[in-house]
Every structure is written in structure tokens, then in C-alpha cells.
Amino acid sequence: MSLFRDTEIVCPVCATQVDFKLVDSVNADRRPDLRQAILDGTFQQIDCPSCKSVFRLDPEFNYLDVGRGQWIAAQPVVGAADWKAHEDAARDLFALAYGERAEALAKEVGALLKPRLVFGWPALREKVLAAGNGLDDIAVEACKATAMRNSADLPISGDADLRLVDAKDDKLVFAWVNPADNTTGDMLALPRSLHDEIVADEDGDWYDFKSDFDGALYVDLNRVLVDQPA
Ligand SMILES: [Zn+2]
Numbered sequence: 001m002s003l004f005r006d007t008e009i010v011c012p013v014c015a016t017q018v019d020f021k022l023v024d025s026v027n028a029d030r031r032p033d034l035r036q037a038i039l040d041g042t043f044q045q046i047d048c049p050s051c052k053s054v055f056r057l058d059p060e061f062n063y064l065d066v067g068r069g070q071w072i073a074a075q076p077v078v079g080a081a082d083w084k085a086h087e088d089a090a091r092d093l094f095a096l097a098y099g100e101r102a103e104a105l106a107k108e109v110g111a112l113l114k115p116r117l118v119f120g121w122p123a124l125r126e127k128v129l130a131a132g133n134g135l136d137d138i139a140v141e142a143c144k145a146t147a148m149r150n151s152a153d154l155p156i157s158g159d160a161d162l163r164l165v166d167a168k169d170d171k172l173v174f175a176w177v178n179p180a181d182n183t184t185g186d187m188l189a190l191p192r193s194l195h196d197e198i199v200a201d202e203d204g205d206w207y208d209f210k211s212d213f214d215g216a217l218y219v220d221l222n223r224v225l226v227d228q229p230a
Contacts, residue, residue: 002031014051022057028065028128035065038128041121041182056182059124062093064113068131071098071113073217077120077179084228087218090117094217117217120179126163133167138213139198140164141221142206143172143190148221151188160185161222167192 004021011018023044028035037043045056058076065071073090095101098110116137118124130137144162159178166173170192176185198206213219 001025002027002034009046009057011046011048011051011053012055013053014048016048016050018046018048020046023059023061025062026064028063028070029067035128038063038121038125039132041125043121056121059118059121063124063128065128065131066109066112069112069114070116070127070131071110072116072118072124072127074124075117075119080119080179080222080226082228083117083119083218083220083223083226086119087117087216090115090217115217116219118220121182122161122163122177122179123220126165129167130164135164135167135172135195136199137219138210139195140172141213141219142198142209143195144174144221145209146194147174147188147190 003024005024007020007022008017009020009022010016026034026038034043044059045054047054058078059074060076061074063070063072063074071094073086073093075086079086094110094113094115098106098113099115100107102110114137116127118127126140127137130140144164147162159180160176161179162174163177164172165175165177165184165187171189172192172195173187173189175187177183178185201207212224216223
């Protein structure tokens, strides 16, 4: 089931109170339109009736797509600084809903799901896009690591993340995306064959990289890049 609750949002531009249905959970199997809105970048967009400003709240909901094997805890961007605590909470939540602490029927569904944790819309869209194109998300992160290692002139800036933004023909398209406002900077493309090689690599060059994500819900390069308090 997809769940929403009625709330009032204050327009950040003109301070008008806007009635809004805030999402608690999305079931993409039953509501493919909501999945599409996530891909289109319009989900949970608020149009102020007074000043016509368009804005979007950070995501804070659970996303389920049994058909594509996805369960995602989507959290606001600010949580990424404290990803470990959020990962523990998401792991508990999944265990209760679909994992070892769930009832038998839910557990059967859970066996089909990869639990994940993301922060912000670009990261959520990336996971939805990857699964929709039959891509392995750990291999997608490995592709990004390759791109960052091989390109000396990439704008590795503190306020943008490299995100998969498109997959077409035999190319994976990545862009530097600012998670705070979803603006997109420089783009680059990698051959899909690189992804396929990484998936097929069982014990070669990619073994250590993949091992970093064993049992992880937060499958994101920032897992390796953002230190957590001990
Ligand atoms: Zn307004």
C-alpha cells in the first residue's frame, strides 16, 4: 500500500500555508505512477498556489518494489553525515517488516528484496533507475570509483555526488548532482560492459571493493568517503 498523510507545508518563498499529502510509503508494484514520478523528478513536488513557486521536501519514506526486488529507506540529505546510525535503524526496520523478525508470509517476500538506504532524491532516483535497467547497484558504485580514479579533471567537489542519471543503448550516463537542490553539473558516460565485467568478477580486482558493501544497506561511495564517529 502507498500511504500519505494530510499536512500543511509553509511555502519557503511567500509563507503561504499549502495543503499537502506527505508520503509515508510507496508501493511501486501497485502505483507505477509514483515510481515514474520519482524518475521524472516530480514526486512530492509542491506548487504554491499563491506565488507559483515550485519546491520539494527532502524524502523521508519507505519504497517497495517487489517486482524489481527493491526495498529502500529514503532519508533526508542531512542524514548522510550520520549514515551509520541511519543504517542500523533501517536494518531494524527491514528485519521487522520483511526480515528475520517478520511473519512467515512477509519473510517470503523479503527474500526477494535487497534492503537499501539512500539520502536525498538523486540517490533514490539512481537506485530506481539502476534496478529498472537490470543494473547491480554495487557495480554502479564501482563504475563511479573507476571514473573518479581515471579522470584527473573531474570536479570532485564537496557539494556534489556522482550519480547514475541515465542508461541507454550500451552506455551508463553519470552526472555530478548537488543533493541539496538536485542541480546537475558535468556528465560522463561509461560503457555498460564495464558494469557487466565488474558483476562477473568473482575474486579478481573488484573483490575488495565489493567486500566493503557486504551486508550493507547504504550502498553508496560516500560510505567509504564519509567517516563515521567510532
Ligand atoms: Zn508561495
